Each structure stands twice: as structure tokens, then as C-alpha cells.
Amino acid sequence: MQKMDKLEINNLTLGELQGILQQDQIPRFRAAQIFRWIHKNGVNNPWEMTNIPQTLKNYINERFYFTVLELVTKQVSRDGTVKYLFRLNDGCTIESVLIPEQTRVTICVSSQVGCAMGCTFCATGSAGFERDLTAGEISRQIELISAESDGITNVVFMGMGEPLHNYRSVLRAVEIMNCSEGMNLGLRRFTISTCGIVPRIYQLADENDQIGLAVSLHAADDAKRKSIMPIAGRYSLAELMAVCRYYCDQTKRRITFEYALIQGFNNGLSDAKALVELLAGLNCHVNLIPINPVQVQYKRPRQHVTREFMNYLVQHQIPASIRRERGTDIDAACGQLKQATREDLNEDS
Numbered sequence: 288m289q290k291m292d293k294l295e296i297n298n299l300t301l302g303e304l305q306g307i308l309q310q311d312q313i314p315r316f317r318a319a320q321i322f323r324w325i326h327k328n329g330v331n332n333p334w335e336m337t338n339i340p341q342t343l344k345n346y347i348n349e350r351f352y353f354t355v356l357e358l359v360t361k362q363v364s365r366d367g368t369v370k371y372l373f374r375l376n377d378g379c380t381i382e383s384v385l386i387p388e389q390t391r392v393t394i395c396v397s398s399q400v401g402c403a404m405g406c407t408f409c410a411t412g413s414a415g416f417e418r419d420l421t422a423g424e425i426s427r428q429i430e431l432i433s434a435e436s437d438g439i440t441n442v443v444f445m446g447m448g449e450p451l452h453n454y455r456s457v458l459r460a461v462e463i464m465n466c467s468e469g470m471n472l473g474l475r476r477f478t479i480s481t482c483g484i485v486p487r488i489y490q491l492a493d494e495n496d497q498i499g500l501a502v503s504l505h506a507a508d509d510a511k512r513k514s515i516m517p518i519a520g521r522y523s524l525a526e527l528m529a530v531c532r533y534y535c536d537q538t539k540r541r542i543t544f545e546y547a548l549i550q551g552f553n554n555g556l557s558d559a560k561a562l563v564e565l566l567a568g569l570n571c572h573v574n575l576i577p578i579n580p581v582q583v584q585y586k587r588p589r590q591h592v593t594r595e596f597m598n599y600l601v602q603h604q605i606p607a608s609i610r611r612e613r614g615t616d617i618d619a620a621c622g623q624l625k626q627a628t629r630e631d632l633n634e635d636s
């Protein structure tokens with residue numbers, strides 16, 4: 288075999304692995320065996336793949352490397368939410384969250400180390416962008432967590448990063464997790480949450496009609512939205528709504544809009560009215576999230592204000608609910624995920 292750079296084996300779809308093995312004159316059926324070991328059984332080296340010959344194990348070892356995701360800490364919240372901190376091969380760290388509920392078990396995954404979108408209310412955004420995750424690093428989060436918690440029903444891209452800013456790797460990870468030789472998770476179990484990268488939403492609508500979409504709105508007025516979400520300076524609400532309508536038409540799926548309520552900023556009657564006008568006639572659901580105060584200047588409204596806001600939407604034919612808080616005591620709630628500090632890693636400064 289010619290000397291070449293090693294490939295990250297966890298990052299390959301079954302089709303790609305088959306293609307590479309074929310090129311290297313290895314029987315095609317071996318690809319499914321290897322893929323199963325990695326993505327179904329969570330094995331992360333060739334030596335434990337008991338049904339393949341030694342020569343093939345040596346070949347795998349020379350041709351590929353395995354994704355590194357080392358568990359650093361695991362914190363369990365009072366409400367059962369679990370936050371995992373993983374270290375990657377270059378020392379970067381990411382967080383993932385397991386949310387067990389009565390009727391479903393959700394994993395919230397990261398798609399990037401940090402985030403380049405700079406939303407002012409978000410801990411991930413405030414820390415800046417480090418790098419994209421590979422599809423191997425994305426799918427490995429779910430494989431490791433589901434190895435210790437059966438019955439995963441949903442995967443949401445609501446951890447660190449903007450998934451549509453790492454579009455190819457996110458969709459590749461979904462393909463890997465969807466593969467029947469791997470985790471075999473149905474496409475409808477996935478939801479991608481985005482701050483609103485309009486061209487990528489068009490692309491998503493054109494390329495799939497199964498994956499769920501959540502759009503982080505947070506304000507129904509361009510100027511307000513711009514003041515907390517830089518992406519709103521790039522794409523207006525009119526453009527964002529146009530692509531949301533396109534997505535609904537193409538996929539026949541309901542869109543979720545996330546709206547973080549910030550006291551005195553976006554929780555008034557005029558805000559609720561603007562939101563109703565913006566979303567009228569769209570097949571959608573609004574998820575109201577009392578803001579998690581990662582920045583001191585943002586406070587959540589009082590409970591009755593949040594409820595009144597929701598009632599106004601519902602009375603005006605916009606389905607809405609208030610997201611129940613999960614894992615706040617371990618900083619695992621929306622917008623609280625970030626890279627590890629030395630303290631998290633138990634290192635001396």
C-alpha cells in the first residue's frame with residue numbers, strides 16, 4: 288500500500304468506507320462489519336473487532352485513525368439531566384447533554400467548538416469560534432452517551448455551535464447515525480436548530496424532507512433582533528420568513544421557533560403582536576425559553592409575564608409552550624454550554 292495520510296474512520300459513511308476498501312482490494316462486505324463495530328457497538332480500535340482477520344486489523348490500523356472523544360467529567364442534575372464534557376484529540380473540549388423525560392430521551396449535541404455567530408446572550412457565542420467538529424466527532428457524542436443510556440429517541444443540534452455553519456459535517460453525521468448498519472436512528476428523530484443562515488435553510492429544505500428544523504428568532508423586529516444576534520444584520524426577518532415558508536412547503540413539516548424571553552426587551556404586548564403578525568399562517572410552534580442569565584444584563588421575566596405572553600400567542604392561533612427548564616444547576620441549559628476552564632479539567636494554572 289502506498290504511504291498516505293490516515294483517514295478518520297468514524298467520519299466515513301458506509302458507502303465511502305465500501306469505496307475505500309474496494310480501492311484497496313478488500314472485499315466490500317467487510318465495510319459493513321467494520322461500520323457495525325464502530326457505530327453500533329462503539330468499538331474504537333481494530334483489535335476488538337473479533338470477526339475480522341488479523342491482516343485486516345493491521346490494514347485498518349495503518350490506513351485509518353479513530354475519533355478521540357475522551358470523557359473528562361459527567362455531571363448529573365437534580366432533574367436527571369446529565370452533562371458530559373469531552374476532550375478531543377487536539378485538546379479542545381465540547382459539551383453534550385442527555386435529557387431523559389417520561390416519554391422521550393433526548394441528546395443535545397455540539398456541532399462546533401465554540402460558535403462564530405456571536406449572539407450576545409449565549410455563553411458559547413461569547414467565547415468565540417475555535418473549529419468545526421467532524422462528523423465522526425458529532426456521531427461519537429451520541430454513540431458514547433447512548434452506550435450508557437438506552438432508548439435514545441431524539442437528537443437535537445442545540446449544543447455548542449451553529450449546525451448550519453458546519454452544514455456538510457452535520458448532515459454527514461446524520462447519515463452515519465441513520466444508517467441501518469449503525470445506530471439506525473430515523474431521520475425524523477433529528478432536529479437542527481439554527482440562528483437563521485438563510486441559504487443553508489434553502490439547501491436543507493432541498494436536500495431532505497425529514498429532519499426537523501428549529502429557528503432561533505428571539506425578536507420579531509429587525510432592529511431588536513440585530514441588537515442581540517449579529518446574523519440578523521446579514522439576513523432580514525423578511526428573508527428568514529420567506530425561507531421558513533419555503534421549508535414548510537417543501538417538507539410539509541412544522542417549524543419550531545425558539546424565543547428566549549428577556550425582561551424589558553422582547554416580552555411586551557407589542558412584541559407579542561409583532562410575533563403573531565410575523566408567524567401568521569405558518570405551520571409552526573413557538574417555544575418560549577425564559578432566558579438563562581449568562582450575561583448579567585439579561586433577566587428573565589416573572590412567571591406570570593411569560594404565561595401571559597404565551598396566552599396571547601395561543602389566543603391568536605400561534606401554538607406556543609414554555610420550555611421547561613432542565614439542568615440549570617449544572618449549567619446544562621440552553622446557551623450555557625462552553626469550552627472547559629482549567630478548573631473543569633482539574634488542571635493547575
Ligand code: SAH
Nearest residue numbers: 409445449480481482503545578579621622
Ligand atoms: N446555534 C444554534 C443552536 C445552538 S443554541 C441556534 O442558535 O439555534 C440552542 C438554543 O439555545 C438556541 O435557540 C439559542 O438561541 C438558545 N440560547 C442561547 N443562549 C441562551 C440563553 N442564555 N438562554 C436561553 N436560550 C439560549
Ligand code: SF4
Nearest residue numbers: 402404406409412482
Ligand atoms: Fe451560536 Fe446559537 Fe449561541 Fe448564537 S445562540 S452564539 S448561533 S450557539
